[in-house]
Structure formats: structure tokens, C-alpha cells
Amino acid sequence: PTPAPTPTPAPTPTPAPTPAPAKSEPTPMEEDNNEPDEIKASVAAKEKGNNLYKSKKFDEALAAYDEAITLDPTNMTFISNKAAVYFTTKKYDECIKACSEAVEVGQANRAPFEDRAKALTRSAKAYQKKGDLATAVEMCKKAQLESFDKATYRLMKTMELEKRKSDSLAYQDDDKAEEAKQEGNTHFRNKDFGKAVNAYEDAVKRAPKNATIRNNLAAALCKIMDFNGAKREIEVAIDLDPKYVKAWARKGDIEVLMKENHKALESYKTGLALDATNSTCREGLNKVTAMINYGQANMSDEERKERAAHGMADPEIQAILQDPMINQILRDFNENPKSANEAMKDTTVRAKIEKLIAAGIVQTG
Numbered sequence: 001p002t003p004a005p006t007p008t009p010a011p012t013p014t015p016a017p018t019p020a021p022a023k024s025e026p027t028p029m030e031e032d033n034n035e036p037d038e039i040k041a042s043v044a045a046k047e048k049g050n051n052l053y054k055s056k057k058f059d060e061a062l063a064a065y066d067e068a069i070t071l072d073p074t075n076m077t078f079i080s081n082k083a084a085v086y087f088t089t090k091k092y093d094e095c096i097k098a099c100s101e102a103v104e105v106g107q108a109n110r111a112p113f114e115d116r117a118k119a120l121t122r123s124a125k126a127y128q129k130k131g132d133l134a135t136a137v138e139m140c141k142k143a144q145l146e147s148f149d150k151a152t153y154r155l156m157k158t159m160e161l162e163k164r165k166s167d168s169l170a171y172q173d174d175d176k177a178e179e180a181k182q183e184g185n186t187h188f189r190n191k192d193f194g195k196a197v198n199a200y201e202d203a204v205k206r207a208p209k210n211a212t213i214r215n216n217l218a219a220a221l222c223k224i225m226d227f228n229g230a231k232r233e234i235e236v237a238i239d240l241d242p243k244y245v246k247a248w249a250r251k252g253d254i255e256v257l258m259k260e261n262h263k264a265l266e267s268y269k270t271g272l273a274l275d276a277t278n279s280t281c282r283e284g285l286n287k288v289t290a291m292i293n294y295g296q297a298n299m300s301d302e303e304r305k306e307r308a309a310h311g312m313a314d315p316e317i318q319a320i321l322q323d324p325m326i327n328q329i330l331r332d333f334n335e336n337p338k339s340a341n342e343a344m345k346d347t348t349v350r351a352k353i354e355k356l357i358a359a360g361i362v363q364t365g
Helices: 028-034 037-052 058-071 075-089 091-107 113-130 133-146 150-171 176-189 193-206 211-223 227-240 243-256 261-274 279-298 303-310 315-320 324-335 337-343 347-358
Strands: none
Touching: 037 058, 037 324, 058 193, 075 091, 091 113, 113 133, 113 150, 133 150, 133 324, 150 193, 176 193, 176 211, 193 211, 211 227, 211 243, 211 324, 227 243, 243 261, 243 279, 261 279, 261 347, 279 347, 303 315, 315 324, 315 347, 324 347
């Protein structure tokens, strides 16, 4: 018999390589110990400066921050802290210079965007204190480009509003306002109404509390068909001088053009109450009364509906219609005329009913 083959022994497995010992992460204390002595000393100097600043020892605080800067000139925080001292002590030029230096150092050494933005915002506040609002706004914009901040955004908007007010006050000049008004008058007489509007608008900027100029502007705006603008200006004129009869007459004229006859009626009456001899208000009142009466007698149903819809858009008319007493009187005209006529003896009630009639809400005849 053939002998059985000798079995081949299994290969001995190669032992796994021994893993390299894991490198332990340095602890914060070890990292601190690796910091250069100059860095540690600069931080200590800064902390010293902060404590001195809190104690209002500003000169000593500046000296401490200077020491920190000498030890580590790459850290913008130390320069920013100097800027804070200058701002607190109202040395705004020095503050602005320090902020500029801090931003330059921060950009050169890749300081956090937030830190650079804070320095620019402090610079903006310093410019604001100096009254240079234009540059202050620009500093805020630069700060927002570095890092957006809601507080800085609100500050910028406040500065922009402050600047507009400041510019407006600086522009005011009564003598130049009068020159602009006369220029507007010349353009108006020559029927160059666009130029008249421009001249009157400049005059308003020069003398914003001059009711006469606003009255003239309203007249010019009517000529270029800007009735809303005209009414806005004449209402300001009346607010400035409630006894300005010409303004009440102009307001009535504008309201007629805007098909607000019920309002025109009241404006002309107000003008006449101030000056019963004013021919413009008298003629205007007669004209608008005739228009209301003619309209009631000759308008088509479609025109009546359009007029009533126009009146209903007026908040004052809406308020009158929501008055329960007025609603009862309106019902009484159909159900109890005697009671309605008695109620009409009250001047306030009569004025409200006449306003509804003028607006086309209540039809008569």
C-alpha cells in the first residue's frame, strides 16, 4: 500500500505590528507654558491697563497699554484699548488715530473681523462727537463690511437721520428763501410751471415754516396736475398758520379739482369764518354749492354711484356714517320727517348731513 502523504504544517501568522504610542494632546496649561514670555507679559500689561481704566486712572492705563504694545505689536486689542481711553477722556482725534492704527494692525495680522469692526465703530462714534457725521456714517459702513452688527446698523441709521436734520438746518436762510420765492413767482407768471415748482421747493427748504411759500408751491403743483402734492403742501401751510385765509381758499380749490366737493365746502366756509369779505372763498363756496346742486339734478345713475364711491373712500365720511345718531336721522327723513327736521336745527348735525349730501352719499330732491 502507498504511504499517506505527510501533511504540510500551516504557516506561522506574522505578529501584528506594535502600535506607536499615542501622542498625548497638550493641556491648556502646557500650551500656556509654551507661549513666549513677551506674550505673557503683554497680556499681563493689558490686564493691568484694564484695571487702571476701571479705576479712572487714565494716564496710567495708557502707559500700561503702551507697555503691552511694545511687548506684542501684532495685537490690535491693545491699541483698541488705548482708543477707548481717548474716547472716554474726549480726546476724539487721538481716538480716531488709535482706531485706524488698530485696524491696520488687525488686518496685517489677521485679527478677527469682529475686532476690526468694533474699532471702526468706535471711530464712527468719535467722528459723531466731532460733528463730522458724513465720515461717521462711512466708518459705520466700513465696520459693517468687516462684520455685520445690528447695533452698528442702528447707530448708522441714527447718524444718517441726524445728518439729514443737520444739513436741513444748515441750508435754511430767510433771505435766500425770498430770492427763490421771487424766482418761482417769475416762472409762474411766465407759465413755466415746472421751473416754478423747483424754485418754490428750494424756497421751502430754505424757509420750511413759511406758509406763504407753501401756498405758492401748492398753486404751481396744481398747474402740473400734482393735486396730491398740492394738497399736502397747503395742509402744511394751514398747520403753520391756521388763520391764513388764502390757504383755506387754495385748499378748497384743490379739493374741487380732486372731486372732494364736501371737503371744499368746509374749506371755503372756514375761510369765510375768518374773513367774511374774502371774495375767493365766497366765489368758491357759491361755485361748489352750484356744482353739488347741479350734480344731484343732472347726474346719471352711474355718475351718482361713482361720486358716492369716491365719497365713501374718505375716512371722515366713514366716521359720520358710523355715528348711530346720524343713521337714525337719515332713517327719520323717510319715516319721521318732522323729527329729522328738528334734529337738523343742531349745527353740528346739520354740518354732518350737509357733508354727506355734498359727498353724494345722501341724495336730495
